[in-house]
Amino acid sequence: MSEKIIYLDNAATSFPKPPCVYERMEKFLREESANPGRSGHRMSVEAEASVERSRSLLAKFFGVKNSSRIAFTLNCTDALNMAIKGVVHEGDHVISSVMEHNSVLRPLHALEEDKMITLTKVKPDSECFLNPADIKKTIQPKTRLVVLTHAPNVTGAIQPIREIGKIVREAGALFLVDAAQTVGAVPIDVDKDFVDLLAFPGHKSLLGPTGTGGLFVGERVEKITPWREGGTGMGSESPTHPEEFPYVLEGGTPNTVGIVGLAEGLKFVAEKGIEAIRAHELKLMSALRAGLAPLKKVKMFGPKSAENHGRAFHFNRRA
Numbered sequence: 001m002s003e004k005i006i007y008l009d010n011a012a013t014s015f016p017k018p019p020c021v022y023e024r025m026e027k028f029l030r031e032e033s034a035n036p037g038r039s040g041h042r043m044s045v046e047a048e049a050s051v052e053r054s055r056s057l058l059a060k061f062f063g064v065k066n067s068s069r070i071a072f073t074l075n076c077t078d079a080l081n082m083a084i085k086g087v088v089h090e091g092d093h094v095i096s097s098v099m100e101h102n103s104v105l106r107p108l109h110a111l112e113e114d115k116m117i118t119l120t121k122v123k124p125d126s127e128c129f130l131n132p133a134d135i136k137k138t139i140q141p142k143t144r145l146v147v148l149t150h151a152p153n154v155t156g157a158i159q160p161i162r163e164i165g166k167i168v169r170e171a172g173a174l175f176l177v178d179a180a181q182t183v184g185a186v187p188i189d190v191d192k193d194f195v196d197l198l199a200f201p202g203h204k205s206l207l208g209p210t211g212t213g214g215l216f217v218g219e220r221v222e223k224i225t226p227w228r229e230g231g232t233g234m235g236s237e238s239p240t241h242p243e244e245f246p247y248v249l250e251g252g253t254p255n256t257v258g259i260v261g262l263a264e265g266l267k268f269v270a271e272k273g274i275e276a277i278r279a280h281e282l283k284l285m286s287a288l289r290a291g292l293a294p295l296k297k298v299k300m301f302g303p304k305s306a307e308n309h310g311r312a313f314h315f316n317r318r319a
C-alpha cells in the first residue's frame with residue numbers, strides 16, 4: 001500500500017500489526033496449518049504445540065498459574081457472552097454499570113427479559129469513574145456476578161478494578177472484567193486484581209489479528225456451562241462435551257492461524273514492556289489534551305487528567 005494512512009481507530013481494532021504478526025501467520029498458513037488436537041501426524045501435533053505456546057504466553061502475561069484456564073475465543077464479545085451465560089443461574093442477581101459496551105449490556109438485558117436474573121446497573125461520577133462503595137451498597141445475598149469494564153470504549157476512564165474486585169471477593173460473588181480497552185495497554189494481574197473471569201480481545205492492544213480473543217476462568221468458577229458443544233478432537237466416542245478446561249469452551253476447530261498471530265503480537269507487547277507502552281500513550285494523551293484545551297468549540301468528556309485515561313478519548317464540537 002503506497003498511500004500513507006493516519007489510523008485513529010485503534011479502540012476498534014489495532015492497525016497496523018507488527019511485521020512479525022504478518023510474517024508468522026503467512027508462514028503458518030503455508031507450512032503448518034493442520035488441525036490441532038485432531039490427529040497424530042507431525043503437522044497436527046506441531047499446530048497443537050503452537051496453540052499451547054500461545055496459551056502459555058497469555059497465562060504469563062496475566063499472572064495465570066494454570067494456562068488451561070484460558071480459552072481462545074473469537075473476540076471479546078464471544079468471551080463476555082461465554083462468561084455471563086456460562087456462570088449465571090435462574091434467580092441470580094447481577095451487578096453491572098451503565099457504561100458497559102453492548103457486548104455486556106445486551107446479554108444481561110436478554111437474561112433479565114427472560115426473567116432469569118435481576119440486574120442492577122451502577123452509575124459513575126461526572127468523570128466516568130465508578131465508586132467501589134456504590135458497588136458494595138448494591139451487593140445482595142443473591143448476587144452471583146459483578147461484570148464491569150476495565151475502561152469504557154467511550155470515555156476511556158480506567159476503573160478501580162482492584163478495589164472493586166476485593167469487595168466482590170469478600171462478598172463471595174464472581175468478578176468478570178471486560179478488558180477490551182485495556183489489555184496490552186494497562187497492566188492486569190488476575191490474582192492481585194481479584195478477577196475471576198477476564199474477557200479480552202486479541203485484535204486490539206495485544207496486536208493480534210481480528211478473530212482472536214480469550215476468556216480466563218479462575219479456580220473459583222467451579223462450573224461453566226458451554227453454549228457451543230462438540231467438535232473437539234478428544235473423547236469422540238462420548239455423547240457429552242468434555243468438562244475439562246480449556247476444551248469445555250473450545251468446541252470446533254480453532255482459529256489456529258489467528259492464535260499464532262496473536263502470540264507474535266503478545267511477544268511484541270511484552271518485549272516493548274507494558275509500562276513503556278503506557279508511558280508513551282500517556283504522553284500522547286497529554287499532548288492531545290493540551291492541544292485541545294484552548295479550543296473553545298471543543299468539549300472533552302471523561303477523566304480530567306490523562307493519568308487515569310485508557311486508550312479511548314472522547315471529544316466533540318460544542319453545540
Ligand SMILES: Cc1ncc(COP(=O)(O)O)c(C=O)c1O
Nearest residue numbers: 075076077101103152153180201
Ligand atoms: C469496552 C468494550 N467491550 C467489548 C468490546 C467488544 O470487543 P470485540 O470487538 O473484540 O468483540 C469492545 C469493542 O470495542 C469494547 O470497547
